[in-house]
Amino acid sequence: MINLKNVNKYYQNGDSQFHVLKNINLSIDSGEFVSIMGPSGAGKTSLINVLGFIDRSFEGEYQFDGQSYDTIDDRTLSRLRNQSVGFVFQNFKLIQNNTILENVELPLLYGGMSKREAKPIVLEALEKVGLPNSATKIPNELSGGQQQRVAIARAIVHKPKFVLADEPTGALDSKTSSEIMAIFKKLNEDEGTTVLLVTHDKRVSEYGDRLITIFDGAITSDKQVEV
Numbered sequence: 460m461i462n463l464k465n466v467n468k469y470y471q472n473g474d475s476q477f478h479v480l481k482n483i484n485l486s487i488d489s490g491e492f493v494s495i496m497g498p499s500g501a502g503k504t505s506l507i508n509v510l511g512f513i514d515r516s517f518e519g520e521y522q523f524d525g526q527s528y529d530t531i532d533d534r535t536l537s538r539l540r541n542q543s544v545g546f547v548f549q550n551f552k553l554i555q556n557n558t559i560l561e562n563v564e565l566p567l568l569y570g571g572m573s574k575r576e577a578k579p580i581v582l583e584a585l586e587k588v589g590l591p592n593s594a595t596k597i598p599n600e601l602s603g604g605q606q607q608r609v610a611i612a613r614a615i616v617h618k619p620k621f622v623l624a625d626e627p628t629g630a631l632d633s634k635t636s637s638e639i640m641a642i643f644k645k646l647n648e649d650e651g652t653t654v655l656l657v658t659h660d661k662r663v664s665e666y667g668d669r670l671i672t673i674f675d676g677a678i679t680s681d682k683q684v685e686v
């Protein structure tokens with residue numbers, strides 16, 4: 460599904476260039492659960508931004524489902540992003556003035572669905588993340604762990620090709636982190652959801668079936684995790 464070939468990325472800082480992604484070659488198949496670990500500044504977020512069709516200013520090739528997308532226009536790219544990727548962030552990024560239902564329905568409405576059509580699909584997604592009775596609440600009425608469940612529901616509601624989770628447990632205590640990771644694991648095992656997860660936390664990374672380590676902009680190891 461995902462195929463990065465010789466990807467290099469540079470940030471321009473005035474006159475100097477910073478080489479943030481170094482010759483990245485990476486293939487990820489549908490259904491995988493991949494953890495990406497590396498120290499702060501290693502380039503994890505930069506890599507996620509390339510993988511999630513947010514950043515296209517890189518050298519090399521990104522083939523997605525066999526197609527190279529570097530020549531498509533910005534509007535098509537953003538449609539591809541909306542349809543193909545579900546994002547989960549460390550700080551949830553929910554819209555505080557909207558209800559949980561309104562937060563989770565957004566990817567479906569972007570895809571052209573009516574609110575009436577979206578509602579049962581949203582309720583099913585909330586059920587999957589263990590929040591069956593929260594649709595009319597607002598994010599502030601929920602705990603951090605519950606808000607992250609809402610963010611996961613929003614990320615999966617439109618059945619994207621893959622979910623990108625950037626430090627999804629970074630703001631949570633260890634018990635809540637385990638609960639959140641159990642949801643990702645269940646989605647991966649029961650629904651075949653492809654999960655790409657960035658974390659600093661070794662215990663969190665162990666939920667994945669494959670562990671990629673990135674150091675100084677380069678992939679330094681990439682291996683299946685023994686069970």
Ligand SMILES: Nc1ncnc2c1ncn2[C@@H]1O[C@H](COP(=O)(O)OP(=O)(O)OP(=O)(O)O)[C@@H](O)[C@H]1O
Binds near residue numbers: 498
């Ligand atoms: N827009 C930018 N312009 C210049 N340098 C940047 C920019 N964004 C990131 N960097 C630098 O690139 C390096 C990698 O950043 P990146 O955010 O990808 O790392 P990371 O592994 O995600 O780190 P963290 O775990 O702290 O989030 C860092 O040294 C950072 O300072």
